[in-house]
Amino acid sequence: MNPADMTFAGFQKYISEKYESSDRARGTPKTFLWFIEEVGELATALNGEDRENLAEEFADVVAWLCTLANINDIDLAEAIAKKYLGEKRPEGAK
Amino acid sequence: MNPADMTFAGFQKYISEKYESSDRARGTPKTFLWFIEEVGELATALNGEDRENLAEEFADVVAWLCTLANINDIDLAEAIAKKYLGEKRPEGAK
Numbered sequence: 001m002n003p004a005d006m007t008f009a010g011f012q013k014y015i016s017e018k019y020e021s022s023d024r025a026r027g028t029p030k031t032f033l034w035f036i037e038e039v040g041e042l043a044t045a046l047n048g049e050d051r052e053n054l055a056e057e058f059a060d061v062v063a064w065l066c067t068l069a070n071i072n073d074i075d076l077a078e079a080i081a082k083k084y085l086g087e088k089r090p091e092g093a094k
Numbered sequence: 095m096n097p098a099d100m101t102f103a104g105f106q107k108y109i110s111e112k113y114e115s116s117d118r119a120r121g122t123p124k125t126f127l128w129f130i131e132e133v134g135e136l137a138t139a140l141n142g143e144d145r146e147n148l149a150e151e152f153a154d155v156v157a158w159l160c161t162l163a164n165i166n167d168i169d170l171a172e173a174i175a176k177k178y179l180g181e182k183r184p185e186g187a188k
Binding site: 001003004005006007008009011014015028032036039042043046054055056058059060061062063065068069072074075076077078079080081082083084085 | 100103152162163166169
């Protein structure tokens, strides 16, 4: 698949099919710890010079965010469309 | 647009066109502070009962992650495809 064609819905579903049962068993608080661990690794990578690692850490944060969304029954694409692409989207700042 | 069709590349570009010049002027460290503020708001929402707010906070985290990626010249879709959908993708755990 061309990465340019990758949808939020498709990747969120991929993460769901691969991990959601174990993610749900772990629960939101512990999963949030994993997510934050990846956010910390992203911070480290942003401070460094390893571009490949930086890209990986961005990917990991997205993956764990998808997991948090899955186990909380949030459709990321719908949430983004409603907040950023809908009628009440922010004009000046995010 | 149907949210199910929303691509990472398309939304990252949308955020770039709307905010990247001011985001680059702010720089990575200060932008990371904004990102973390949204992560904190996501934590608050995960602890609460307001489903609409929870969806918004997920969207905000994605938007600020796109901003961090933009100003660090990272293509999120490529990073995700390489880490999660490529030959060396994780099998057992994220």
